[in-house]
Amino acid sequence: MYNATIVRKIEVTPELIILQVKPDAGVPDFLPGQYVALGLPGESPRPAHFPAEREPQAAGKLIKRAYSIGSSPSERGYFEFYIAIVPDGALTSRLVIPKEGDRVYVAPKVTGTFTLEEVPQEANLILISTGTGIAPFMSMLRTPATWTKQRKISVIHGVRYSKDLAYSDELRQLAARPDFSYLPIVSRADPEWTGERGHVQSLFQKGAVTAQPTNDHVFLCGNPAMVEDMEKLLVGDGFKVHARKTPGNLHLEKYW
Ligand SMILES: Cc1cc2nc3c(=O)[nH]c(=O)nc-3n(C[C@H](O)[C@H](O)[C@H](O)COP(=O)(O)OP(=O)(O)OC[C@H]3O[C@@H](n4cnc5c(N)ncnc54)[C@H](O)[C@@H]3O)c2cc1C
The missing domain is CATH 2.40.30.10 (Translation factors)
Incomplete structure (x- = not known):
């Protein structure tokens, strides 16, 4: 085996x-x-x-x-x-x-529809994850075709502790680009943490991050509670869940 x-x-x-x-x-x-x-x-x-x-x-x-x-x-x-x-x-x-x-x-076969295949080249990407849900976004960001001339890309990564922010060195380096932003948020931050505190959802609820259904495609990956909360918020703002037969601008991957 x-x-x-x-x-x-x-x-x-x-x-x-x-x-x-x-x-x-x-x-x-x-x-x-x-x-x-x-x-x-x-x-x-x-x-x-x-x-x-x-x-x-x-x-x-x-x-x-x-x-x-x-x-x-x-x-x-x-x-x-x-x-x-x-x-x-x-x-x-x-x-x-x-x-x-x-x-x-x-397994010999790779699968999944949580991809950029059906996202227009000019659409901005808002890539939101918790925990290990950052993985598919690292694959996207490490692939030159993701970086079209027209789009802006943002990564929002929610974790419990700042030590859980794997890939933060690579993401902070990328954030030197004018077309990229990286926003980590920590729910159980130690006192030294100077960045955002709380859950990903709170960034949207307090207006620190916004998404426009006309220009943006949002990807949600990781903890199902985060994915479901964000789905409700974004559908309320006019986003439509993507499926092969009914294309939309909100893409979901729940890990359990
Ligand atoms: C499409 C897809 C992609 C996935 N990609 C990843 C990935 O890149 N990295 C990853 O760590 N997991 C990922 N998972 C979850 C992974 O498949 C397993 O469910 C997980 O590793 C637990 O397996 P297990 O056999 O140890 O636990 P099991 O005995 O199967 O127990 C499952 C329980 O573990 C918990 N759990 C599952 N996943 C996680 C997690 N990521 N973080 C914290 N708790 C969890 C939940 O409580 C779940 O009910 C993915 C799941 C799906 C459906």
Whole structure:
């Protein structure tokens, strides 16, 4: 069942890891924003100090979960994933153990419609995420075709603690561009944090961020409570949820 190798593992915090995984068959073509399943067999060990898992997993069974790809499709050496460890979760409680060089399963097929494929070149992008939901946006931002001449791009990233702001160095560097802005917001900020405090939703409620259905496409990714709250707010402002058959300017990806 193993068909891929972990080529790099970065521990952002004990609960957040970045994994770069090289499929034996090479990285297939995909679109920024898509996801692929990652897996380990049920007999893979879990840390002894973790709580019992929600459902015991049988040996020999492949435990598979979907992960947004954070790397650009032009990165042919590996897929990058940004993963929150759920201590009583089936797969992520096992994914904390493998190291660089260890083997995992990656599904051969990449899927998902949370992409820029049907977004007009001139539309601005407002990319809103919580936690590991920043991953598909990193793939988009790392892909030159995303940066059309006409558009402005903003990233809003909500996390609990400022140490959870993975990718903030890369995003702050990008923010030197006149067509890009990066707004991190922290809900349980330590006293040293000088940026925005609270939840993503509050930025819109207090008018610190606005979105116009005429010019902007909004992407929401991560915690379902954030996605649902923001969906209500934005639909109230005239946005329309995108679906293949009924195109709109509001794109949703819920992680659970
Ligand atoms: C399209 C899609 C893309 C996804 N991409 C990512 C990704 O890029 N990174 C990522 O970390 N997860 C992502 N997920 C969630 C991922 O598929 C798993 O659900 C998650 O890793 C938990 O798996 P598990 O087997 O450890 O937990 P399970 O035993 O399956 O328990 C699931 C529970 O874990 C919690 N949970 C799930 N995801 C998260 C999360 N991201 N942060 C905090 N708590 C969570 C929820 O309470 C959920 O009910 C994605 C899900 C979908 C549907």
